[in-house]
Amino acid sequence: MSRREYKTINRRLQRGRAASAKEGKYPCSRPPYGYERVRIPNDKGWTLKPKDDEAEIVRYIFKLYTRGIEQDDGSFRSVGTRVIGVTLDKMGISPPSTASYWTESTVRHILRNPIYIGKVRWNTKKRKKRVKDGVVSYERTSPPPEEQICVDGLHPPIVSVELFNAAQEILQRRGTAPIHTRTDMQNPFAGILYCGKCGRSMIRRSTASSSVLLCVNRSCDNVMSKFSIVEERILQSLQEWLNDYRLEWADGKSPDEQSSIEVKRRAISKAEKELDTLTKQLSRTHDLLEQGVYDTDTFLGRSRAINERMVAAHKSIEELTAALALDEQRAASRVNIIPQVEHLLSVYDKLPDAQSKNELLKGILERIEYVKDKPSPRKGPFDNFELVLYPKLPSAKK
Numbered sequence: 001m002s003r004r005e006y007k008t009i010n011r012r013l014q015r016g017r018a019a020s021a022k023e024g025k026y027p028c029s030r031p032p033y034g035y036e037r038v039r040i041p042n043d044k045g046w047t048l049k050p051k052d053d054e055a056e057i058v059r060y061i062f063k064l065y066t067r068g069i070e071q072d073d074g075s076f077r078s079v080g081t082r083v084i085g086v087t088l089d090k091m092g093i094s095p096p097s098t099a100s101y102w103t104e105s106t107v108r109h110i111l112r113n114p115i116y117i118g119k120v121r122w123n124t125k126k127r128k129k130r131v132k133d134g135v136v137s138y139e140r141t142s143p144p145p146e147e148q149i150c151v152d153g154l155h156p157p158i159v160s161v162e163l164f165n166a167a168q169e170i171l172q173r174r175g176t177a178p179i180h181t182r183t184d185m186q187n188p189f190a191g192i193l194y195c196g197k198c199g200r201s202m203i204r205r206s207t208a209s210s211s212v213l214l215c216v217n218r219s220c221d222n223v224m225s226k227f228s229i230v231e232e233r234i235l236q237s238l239q240e241w242l243n244d245y246r247l248e249w250a251d252g253k254s255p256d257e258q259s260s261i262e263v264k265r266r267a268i269s270k271a272e273k274e275l276d277t278l279t280k281q282l283s284r285t286h287d288l289l290e291q292g293v294y295d296t297d298t299f300l301g302r303s304r305a306i307n308e309r310m311v312a313a314h315k316s317i318e319e320l321t322a323a324l325a326l327d328e329q330r331a332a333s334r335v336n337i338i339p340q341v342e343h344l345l346s347v348y349d350k351l352p353d354a355q356s357k358n359e360l361l362k363g364i365l366e367r368i369e370y371v372k373d374k375p376s377p378r379k380g381p382f383d384n385f386e387l388v389l390y391p392k393l394p395s396a397k398k
């Protein structure tokens with residue numbers, strides 16, 4: 001199917017969905033948490049029917065958010081979306097779809113969704129694709145109000161309008177910026193620093209008094225650290241790495257690597273010479289056949305043997321050339337990476353924000369892994385973690 005054709009069909013589909021949303025039908029293919037999608041009797045389209053167990057959880061989330069969690073003394077403590085997520089996880093309630101735990105954004109999404117008071121929304125948010133530095137991201141924008149649809153749906157509500165409005169008030173009062181995005185923008189190691197235990201991202205979380213790096217996976221036992229300590233150690237490791245490199249790779253090549261490059265070069269020229277000799281031999285067998293010295297059988301036997309050796313020589317030249325190119329590429333990128341690391345270390349503290357630090361770090365580091373098994377002792381040392389730095393160098397095959 002051509003791209004244009006797909007776009008046309010997709011647009012037609014979108015129009016069909018908008019029309020069905022206007023009639024209060026449910027226009028999407030996946031039902032929201034708390035509901036199942038059911039066919040409308042004697043009509044086209046779909047609507048929603050509460051799923052008892054999930055609807056119960058939706059009501060519970062709204063109650064927790066608006067009233068708080070009951071304490072042992074019978075009083076209520078107000079809680080945010082994070083604590084609600086943890087509470088649901090502890091109760092063993094499975095999160096929507098395939099997620100492994102309840103995230104803050106899942107909880108917030110439920111609290112904000114007017115589908116639970118029986119409304120149907122359509123076209124209230126649009127996803128706009130953005131490509132920057134080869135990274136695809138999506139921006140959510142709101143279409144103009146006249147293009148947005150929010151009508152009474154055909155489906156029954158799960159929570160009361162009063163409860164829903166109470167939740168909206170708290171959401172607004174507490175600020176709507178999701179904590180994850182806010183912390184990630186503060187994190188110069190975003191997309192670089194990973195948990196060495198479970199492989200997920202390490203995120204930065206800040207409060208007024210402290211800032212920590214922790215594994216995004218709540219069920220992971222990797223222990224968090226103060227952001228400033230990890231940052232300091234990463235820069236220190238880069239400095240040490242740079243010093244070693246300057247010594248060992250002054251011209252971009254170690255003695256070992258230099259000799260391995262020489263060996264490969266010699267092997268290539270040897271194979272080329274052999275190929276040359278074989279070509280001559282092959283042409284001589286032709287001559288000998290023409291002169292009647294060789295009969296056809298002898299000629300075929302000889303030329304086949306020579307051909308086989310030529311194929312082998314070709315193959316080894318190819319392999320050696322590829323290996324040599326990789327060696328030289330690695331040497332070259334080492335030469336390039338030294339000034340890049342030097343630059344990073346000299347300007348890092350003066351850079352205005354996490355974003356610019358992140359860009360420089362991404363230029364020289366593929367990945368950093370962080371592992372910490374025990375909390376730091378009260379009086380230190382605070383760097384009882386292990387960091388593994390993976391610099392951006394072409395790796396050897398195999």
Ligand SMILES: [Zn+2]
Pocket residue numbers: 195196197198199200215216217220221222
């Ligand atoms: Zn982890």
